[in-house]
Amino acid sequence: MLTTAQVQADATAACRKHGAKVVSDAAYAAMSGRPAPLQALGLGQCLGNLPALHLITTAAYSLMSDDDQALDLAQASIDAAKMP
Secondary structure (H helix, E strand, O other), X not given: OOXXXXXXXXXXXXXXXXXXXXXXXXXXXXXXXXXXXXXHOOOXXXXXXXXXXXXXXHHHHHHOOHHHHHHHHHHHHHHHHOOO
């Protein structure tokens, strides 16, 4: 069973290795049924676990640069506007 601390530590390590925006995008892809990006980053143990995926996104967001945070929020707004 994954613990919160373990997920946060794994997410932080992946962010430092691959970049926080990449990790965040991979977690969102996994939430949308596309697991490959998250698996490629070594976080496949979190697939199918929505709380763990949420922890990944929040950990990654906190490690993003200001520019990447702005880009992430803009993309979320665009995606939300496309919802029926």
